[in-house]
Amino acid sequence: xxxxxxxxxxxxxxxxxxxxxxxxxxxxxxxxxxxxxxxxxxxxxxxxxxxxxxxxxxxxxxxxxxxxxxxxxxxxxxxxxxxxxxxxxxxxxxxxxxxxxxxxxxxxxxxxxxxxxxxxxxxxxxxxxxxxxxxxxxxxxxxxxxxxxxxxxxxxxxxxxxxxxxxxxxxxxxxxxxxxxxxxxxxxxxxxxxxxxxxxxxxxxxxxxxxxxxxxxxxxxxxxxxxxxxxxxxxxxxxxxxxxxxxxxxxxxxxxxxxxxxxxxxxxxxxxxxxxxxxxxxxxxxxxxxxxxxxxxxxxxxxxxxxxxxxxxxxxxxxxxxxxxxxxxxxxxxxxxxxxxxxxxxxxxxxxxxxxxxxxxxxxxxxxxxxxxxxxxxxxxxxxxxxxxxxxxxxxxxxxxxxxxxxxxxxxxxxxxxxxxxxxxxxxxxxxxxxxxxxxxxxxxxxxxxxxxxxxxxxxxxxxxxxxxxxxxxxxxxxxxxxxxxxxxxxxxxxxxxxxxxxxxxxxxxxxxxxxxxxxxxxxxxxxxxxxxxxxxxxxxxxxxxxxxxxxxxxxxxxxxxxxxxxxxxxxxxxxxxxxxxxxxxxxxxxxxxxxxxxxxxxxxxxxxxxxxxxxxxxxxxxxxxxxxxxxxxxxxxxxxxxxxxxxxxxxx
Amino acid sequence: xxxxxxxxxxxxxxxxxxxxxxxxxxxxxxxxxxxxxxxxxxxxxxxxxxxxxxxxxxxxxxxxxxxxxxxxxxxxxxxxxxxxxxxxxxxxxxxxxxxxxxxxxxxxxxxxxxxxxxxxxxxxxxxxxxxxxxxxxxxxxxxxxxxxxxxxx
Numbered sequence: 001x002x003x004x005x006x007x008x009x010x011x012x013x014x015x016x017x018x019x020x021x022x023x024x025x026x027x028x029x030x031x032x033x034x035x036x037x038x039x040x041x042x043x044x045x046x047x048x049x050x051x052x053x054x055x056x057x058x059x060x061x062x063x064x065x066x067x068x069x070x071x072x073x074x075x076x077x078x079x080x081x082x083x084x085x086x087x088x089x090x091x092x093x094x095x096x097x098x099x100x101x102x103x104x105x106x107x108x109x110x111x112x113x114x115x116x117x118x119x120x121x122x123x124x125x126x127x128x129x130x131x132x133x134x135x136x137x138x139x140x141x142x143x144x145x146x147x148x149x150x151x152x153x154x155x156x157x158x159x160x161x162x163x164x165x166x167x168x169x170x171x172x173x174x175x176x177x178x179x180x181x182x183x184x185x186x187x188x189x190x191x192x193x194x195x196x197x198x199x200x201x202x203x204x205x206x207x208x209x210x211x212x213x214x215x216x217x218x219x220x221x222x223x224x225x226x227x228x229x230x231x232x233x234x235x236x237x238x239x240x241x242x243x244x245x246x247x248x249x250x251x252x253x254x255x256x257x258x259x260x261x262x263x264x265x266x267x268x269x270x271x272x273x274x275x276x277x278x279x280x281x282x283x284x285x286x287x288x289x290x291x292x293x294x295x296x297x298x299x300x301x302x303x304x305x306x307x308x309x310x311x312x313x314x315x316x317x318x319x320x321x322x323x324x325x326x327x328x329x330x331x332x333x334x335x336x337x338x339x340x341x342x343x344x345x346x347x348x349x350x351x352x353x354x355x356x357x358x359x360x361x362x363x364x365x366x367x368x369x370x371x372x373x374x375x376x377x378x379x380x381x382x383x384x385x386x387x388x389x390x391x392x393x394x395x396x397x398x399x400x401x402x403x404x405x406x407x408x409x410x411x412x413x414x415x416x417x418x419x420x421x422x423x424x425x426x427x428x429x430x431x432x433x434x435x436x437x438x439x440x441x442x443x444x445x446x447x448x449x450x451x452x453x454x455x456x457x458x459x460x461x462x463x464x465x466x467x468x469x470x471x472x473x474x475x476x477x478x479x480x481x482x483x484x485x486x487x488x489x490x491x492x493x494x495x496x497x498x499x500x501x502x503x504x505x506x507x508x509x510x511x512x513x514x515x516x517x518x519x520x521x522x523x524x525x526x527x528x529x530x531x532x533x534x535x536x537x538x539x540x541x542x543x544x545x546x547x548x549x550x551x552x553x554x555x556x557x558x559x560x561x562x563x564x565x566x567x568x569x570x571x572x573x574x575x576x577x578x579x580x581x582x583x584x585x586x587x588x589x590x591x592x593x594x595x596x597x598x599x600x601x602x603x604x605x606x607x608x609x610x611x612x613x614x615x616x617x618x619x620x621x622x623x624x625x626x627x628x629x630x631x632x633x634x635x636x637x638x639x640x641x642x643x644x645x646x647x648x649x650x651x652x653x
Numbered sequence: 654x655x656x657x658x659x660x661x662x663x664x665x666x667x668x669x670x671x672x673x674x675x676x677x678x679x680x681x682x683x684x685x686x687x688x689x690x691x692x693x694x695x696x697x698x699x700x701x702x703x704x705x706x707x708x709x710x711x712x713x714x715x716x717x718x719x720x721x722x723x724x725x726x727x728x729x730x731x732x733x734x735x736x737x738x739x740x741x742x743x744x745x746x747x748x749x750x751x752x753x754x755x756x757x758x759x760x761x762x763x764x765x766x767x768x769x770x771x772x773x774x775x776x777x778x779x780x781x782x783x784x785x786x787x788x789x790x791x792x793x794x795x796x797x798x799x800x801x802x803x804x805x806x
Contacts, residue, residue, distance in 0.1 A: 234748070235775065274667075341663050356671050360678035367682040383693040384686065385762070387709050392685045396678065506746055508727025567751045586748035589727045597728075597748050 003068050006056030007147040010097075013049035013104060014137035016042045017130045020107075024127025028120065028195060036123060040111040043126050046133075047108025054088075054101040057146055061088040067153035070094060070146050076157040080533050086170030092294065092310070093146035095173055100136045102174075102181040106210075107133065110185065115633070116206045118198055125192030132184050135317040143313055172228060176221035176248055180286040182214025183251055186258065190279030191325055194332045199272045204265035207279070209625055211262055215255045216618040222248050223611030234569045234584045236599045238498070238607055241389045246369045247289030250362055254282035257358040260351045268412055270339035270348055274355070277333075280325045285362070287318045292369070343414040350407030357400035361393050368392075394447055401454050401492070404485060405461035423464050431457035444500035451496030459489035476624025484617025491610025497603035504600075508593040518600030519547040520581050522554075527585075527594060535561045537570070540585040540594065544574055556585040580604050697739040699765070706767050712741060713760040721755050734759065734771070745773040 020042040023035040057070075061084050066072045074091045075084055083090075089098045107129040114122060140146070189207040193199045225248065230238040239245065258278040264271045291314045342348040368384045375382045405427050409420040417424065435453035438444065462485035465478065503518035514523045525541040537559040543551040554572040561568065574581040579602040586595025693711045694704065704710045712734060720733035729746045732755075743761055753759060753776060761773035 352667060352671075356674045359671070360674050363675055363678045364682045367679065368686065371686050381693055381695075382686075383711055383760075385692065385711070387692070388685050392681055395681065506728050506748075569748070569751060584748055586728075589723060591727075593727050595728050595748050 002056050002059055002063075002065070003147040003149065006053045006060070007145070009049045009053040009056065010100075010137070010141065010147075013046045013053065013100075014134065014141060016046040016049065017104070017133045017137060020046065020130035021127050021134060024123050024130065027123050028127070036119070039123050039126050043104075043111035043129070044108040046130075047105040050101040050104040054097055057094060057097055058085055058088045060147075061085060061094075064157060066155070066157060067149055067151070069148045069150040072150050072154035072157050074158065076534070078534050079157075082167065082170065089173055090170070093140070093144045095177070096136065096140050096144050097146050098174060099177055099181060100133065100140060102177055103129070103133050103136065103184055106181065106185050107188075110210075114206060116202055116629075117192075118196065121192050121196045121198045121203070123192075124195040125188045128188040128191040128195075129185065132188065132321060135320065139310075139313050139317065143310060172221060172224050175217050175224060179214045179216075179218030179221055179248075179255075180251060180289070182210055182217060183255060183283045183286045185210040186214065186255075186279045187283035187321075187325065190276045191328065194276060194328050194336075197332065197335060199265075199276060199336045201266050201269050204262045204275060205625075205629075208259070208262045208266060209622055209629075211255060211259050211282075212618055212622045212625070215252070215259055216615050216622065218248065218252045218255060219611060219615040219618060222252055223608050223615065226611070227608050230604075231571050231573060231582075232568075234571045236502075236504075236582055236584075236601070238495075238604070241368070241384075241386055243292050243369050246365050247292045250365055250369075251282055251285040251289060253358050253362040253365070254278060254285045257355045257362075258282050261355050264348050264351050265339070268340055268342065268348055270342055271352070271355075272336050272339045273329075273333045276336065277329060278355075280322070280329060281362075284318070284322045284325075285366075287314070287321065288366075291315055291318055340413075342412070345410065345417055346415050347407060347410045347412045350403050350410055353403045354400060354407065357396045357403070360396045361400075364393050364396070365389065390447065394450075398450060398454060401458055401488070404488070405458055408462070408465045408481060408485070423461070427457050427461045427464075430460055442500070448496040448500035451492050452500070455489045455493035455496060458492065459486055462486040462489060476627070477621045480617045480619070480621030480624060482617070483620060484614045487610045487613030487615075487617055489610070490606050490613055491608075494603045494606030494608075494610060498601050498607065501602045502599060502604075505598045507596050507598075508589055509596045510591070510593050515596065515598060517581070517598045518602075520598075520600055521545050521548075522581070522583070522598055523551070524594070524596060527588075530557070532559070535559045538585070538588075540572075540583070540596065542572070542583055544581055544583075546576060546581075554581070554583050556583045558585050558587075575605055577605075578603060693760075695736045696734055696741045697736055699741050699771075700739040703769070704765055707764050709762070709764055711760050711762050712743070712771050712773075713758070714741075716753070716755050716757055716759050718755045734761065741771050742769070743771045743773055745776055747776075750776055 020039055023032075023038045023042065026032050027036045027039065060068050060071050061075055062081070064071060064075055064077045064084065070091065070093050071087075074094075075087045079087070087094075089095045107126060110122075110129070111126060117125065186207055189203070189210065193203045222245075225245065226238045229240065229245075230236070258275065258281075261271045261275045261278055265275045291311065294310055294314055368388050371384055372382050406420065406424060409423050411419075431453045434456045435449065438449055438452055462482055466474070466482060505515055505517040507513075507515055509515060509524045511524055511526045514521055516522070522542050522544040525543060528539050528541060530537050530539045537557040539555050539557045542554040542556070544554055545551040552574055554574055556572040557570040559568045559570055560566075569584055569586070572583045579600060582599040582601060584597040586597065588594055692709075693713060696712070696714050699712060714734040714736045717733040717735045717740060720731075722731045723729070724731065728748075729744060730749065731742065731744050733740045734743050735741075743763075745761065745763075760777040761771060762775040762777070763771055763773035766772050
C-alpha cells in the first residue's frame, strides 16, 4: 500500500506541476486574475505531495519491503538502520526522487515566502520552476519509477555497496543535491525576470538568498566529498579531477561567480545581463554534472546507475532547458536596460575580474572533462588528469586570488589604487617574505610555493576590511565575506602544505616493530580479528607518538563484507592541529609480516577546515540578508499600517 | 580613472574583455590537451611508440595471469599488463587496491623508466563489481579472453 501511495502522490504532484505551468503561461499571455491565484497554492501543494512521496520511499526502506524492486536491489534486512534510511537515496531512482522533492519543496517555499518580486515575475518564476520540474517528474514516472513492485517478492535484499555504507557518504548526496537543485531556483528566477523584463536590483536581492543557500550546500558537499574520498579510498589523496568531482566543482564555480555578480546587481544595478547569463549557466552545469554522472558515458570511481537510456533522457532535458533558456536570453538580453557605469578600479571592477577568472576556470574544467568524450567519438582514448588541470587552472586561479586580496578594500563605483596603496604594499611585502623564506629553506615545487605565499597574503588581506570598523556594528554579510575569503586562504594553505611536505612510509612490518614517519614513531602492536554488523575485519593495532609525546592508538582495518561480497580497507587517522597521520593496513605476506602504509600530512586537515569556513561565511551572509529583509519588511508594514490608520482617522474626521 | 565611457561602450568593453579571456582559456585548454593526448597508453601503443622516460602517463590493460610477484621487501609488486597484442612489465610499491587481481583490468599512473619497466605511483582498479576504469570499458570480452589465453599458454 505504501508503494502505491507514494506513486500516487508523485503522479498528483506532477499533475499540479503541469497545472502550475499552464496557469502561469496563461497569466503571462493575457491577464487572468482567477488563474493567477492558482499558481502559488499549486506550487505549495506540489511540494507537500512530493515530500510525502519521498517519505513513503524512506518508509519502504525502513521496513525493508522486499516486494519493491528498488528496496530488494539496494537494501538488506541485516543492514544498520541508518544505512537502510540512507539506502533510500543511495541509488539512481531514490536520488532522482530526492532531487524532485527538493525541487518542488523549494518551489513551494518561494511561493509561500517570496513577496519582493512583482507579482507577474513571481508567476513567471513559478511557471519556469514547474517547467523544469515536469521534465524530472516525467523522467521518474516513465523511466525510473522508484515504487515498481517485484513479483514474486525477493527472499532477501542484495545489499548496498559497502563503499556507500559510510555515515559521511549517506548524507553527502542530499547535501550536493540541495546545491544542485537550489541552482534550479536561480535558473527559474533568471527565466522569470527575462520573461517580464524585470532585471532589477530587487530581483537580485530576491534571488541572492537562493543562490547563497545552494552555494553553501555545494561548498559543504564538495568539502565532505573530498574528505570521504581521502579517508575511504585509502590512497591519501583529496582531489582527483575525476569527472564526478568535476561535476560538482563546475556548478560551484558558476554559483560563486553568480553570487558575486548578483551582489553587484543588488548593490549597484550593474551587470544585469551577465547575472542572468550566469543564472542560466550555473543550472546548466548542474544538469551537465547530472548527465555525466548518470549517463554512464563516463565511468568514474563514484558513478552509479549506469544506463544509456537514462543518459539520453537527461541529455534531452538538458538540451530542452538550456536551449530554451539561451534562446530566451538571446531574444531578451538586448532589451534588458543598461545598468550603472563604474570605473575599472572599483569594487565592481574587481568583481568583474573575479567573474571572468571563475568563468575561465570553469571553461578549463569543462573542456578537460568533456574532451575524452569528444576524442572517443573519433576512437581515440584519452584520459585527462592532474598534469592538465593543475597548471592550467592555476594560471587563472592565482591572478584571481591577487584580485581577491585587493577587491574588498576598494569602494563601489570609483576608487583609486592610491587610496589602498598602504594595504596593497603591506600584503605584497608579506607575500614576498613568505615566498623568500620558504624558497631558501625548502626545495618544494613552484605551485605549492606560490600557493603558500598567496595563502598567507590572502589571509592577511581578508581581515584587512575589518580594520578601523566597529566590529559589533559590522553587518553579518561583511563577516560572511571575511570568513569565506579567510577560508579560501586556509584551504589553499592546507593544499599547498600537503603537496609540499607530505612524508610517506611503506613497509612490511612484523608485530612489535616501530616505524618512523616524519615526526611520528609508530609501533605496530598486533593484528586482531574483529566483527561488525555486516562485515568481519582484520584490525591492525598501532600506537603512535608525535615527537616523543604520549602514545595514541590507531586501528586501520581490512574489511570483508558478505552482502555483496567485497573487501575494503578502512584507513585510520590521527588528527593534530598541524596535520594528520594516516595509516592503511594491507595484506599479510609470508614471514608473518604485514603491509603497512603511513603518511604524515602536514596541515592537510586545513583543506576541509577552509572548506567549512567558506560554507560558514556563506551561512553568515545568508542569515544577515534574511534578518535584514525581515526587518525591512516589518518596518514597511508598520509604515503602511500607520498610513492606513492616519487615513482612516482623516476619513472619520 | 574617469568613467567618461558611455554605458553602452563600457558594456561592449566588458564583453570584449570577457570574450578575450574566455577564448584565451579555451585556446590554452586546447593546447594543453594536445600535449596531453598521449597521456593514456595501452601496451601495444607503449611498445610501438613509447613516451619519453620520466613523463607522467597512464597505462591501461589486463593484469596477466601468473605474472604477479611480490618482491622480498614485501611491499613492491611486479606484474605484466597486456592488451592481447603486447605486454609491459610494471612495478608498483604500495598497498594494492581492494579489487586488484590477476586477470582484471587496471590503469597504472606513473612513468616508463630507461629499462622499459613502467614504474607506477598509483593503481586504479575496479572499486566495485561495476567499476571498470573508463579506458578499459570497451576492451571487448574477446580481447580480454585473448589476453588471458596469451598468458596461460
